[in-house]
Amino acid sequence: MSRARATAAFLAAVALLLAGCAQSVDPIERLGRKAADGVRPHGPAGEQAYRHWGLSAPLPAAPRPPSHPLSFRSALPPVVDHIPTADRVVFLTYDDGAEKDPRFVDMVRELRLPVTMFLTDSVVGPGYGHFARLQAVGASVQNHTLDHPAMPGLPYAGQRAEICGQQEKLKSRFGIRPYLFRPPYGTYDTTTLRAAADCGVTAVVLWRAAMTADTLAFRNGEKQLRPGDIVLVGPDEAMGPALRERTARLLRRVQAGGLTVGRLEDYL
Template identity: 70%
Template sequence: MRRLGQPAGGPLRARTAAAALAAALLLAGCAQSVDPIERLGKRAAQGARQPTPADGAAYRRWGLTAPLDTPPSHPARPLGTRRTDAAPPPVVDRVGTSDRVVFLTYDDGAERDPRFVDMVRELRLPVSFFLTDSVVGPGYGHFARLRAVGAAIENHTLDHPALPGLPYAGQRAEICGQQDRLASRFGVRPRLFRPPYGTYDATTLRAAGGCGISTVVLWRAALESDGIVYRGGAHRLGPGDIVLVGPDEAAGPTLTQRTIRLLRHLQREGLTVARLEDYLA
């Protein structure tokens, strides 16, 4: 049996090397040709990650009865920055597509379960994290590991205030400040922003645009402790839906367990998971 409780990586030096390797593979655009999956025990023994042949049984280890369907290949959108005098960014809670895909998003950054990193890597699960600096605190290392295995890191303000009604300067400081913080941590400025509580006003959109945000991302469905809650529209998941995997503060199942539960549901519905950033301009 696998030792699932083992933290990702070994000594700090090994973890750093592993992250650098994974980042290099991603930057080189060869993540598809070099398989990042490996067995946890082998990694622990080697102390560093080495590419290994595909492990087609990963889904079983995570409690799925079949592999996740591969989403349709989609051209990555350019990373262009937004002009500060451009129109405000659009607000989306779903993406217009007929692809049978949904997008998994996570907020705040409070829960930092090492198993989640293992799951994302082994299932090659595209996920997006909207991080709040004051919640993540000293925990950015966890998200660097997640990013190294393919997760996207996006903006959720510095301090998680309710933005509507705040003056422009205050909203801009919250959004631009977290852009700067994430850029200094990860070397990339996010393109996507989610306002705390999903609430915003016209000032929020103007500030977000001025901070280089291309799209403001809400969600159409949220996984809560008692099931999936829909913010409108059909009461079932469908193509293009953006899903918030919550709740933010859970005393029950871990983030990993909640995600697996959602993946099983998606598979029953004939849906799979795609990368949100691939579908948004």
């Protein structure tokens, strides 16, 4: 063998070895690197992600959202628990901000879940950094009051302080002005709606279905997921399965219903 050939053979062997090393890297890690490099995490690595999170198939891409969000002709913000749409999407929402699992940030990034977080200042406490990381991977952040009181019956000034105060907090923490509001416990009165409107809220968001520790509970109507349903993944409790496990369970239900996950803010 000539010297040149021997060198070529050696280089080929090294290349093979390097390729082997690259393949032995954890697929999720590779996905993370691709995403960090600005490459959309499609392809084999992206397909590994759904298995990693306990799904049997990738989540289908959401259909193109409406070019104009819904418009409501009312003086007070509308109260919605679902979006009237034929698009086969449901919306994943999370309340309070108690659970701050870094693995949940990975899940949102790797599955590219367009989730909405309704945050309460006193619950998040010093943990806003976690939600900034979630926001950086595509989650959106909306208002769930400063201190989580039951709103009905509270005077206007108190309700306004709870809502406007959290608007200001979220604006200073995230550089955004939220426009969706979820009242604590899903309860409100007309004073809540007036105060919300005066704080710049354009829609009050409830939920039609809630993912509890062990089941999907419906507040009204048909007892199965329908296009446009807003789902609360809760509750934020230390007991029971972790948020990411509750989310995986919900995603399996979503897929079984031939649905996928849409971005609420595209529709409201």
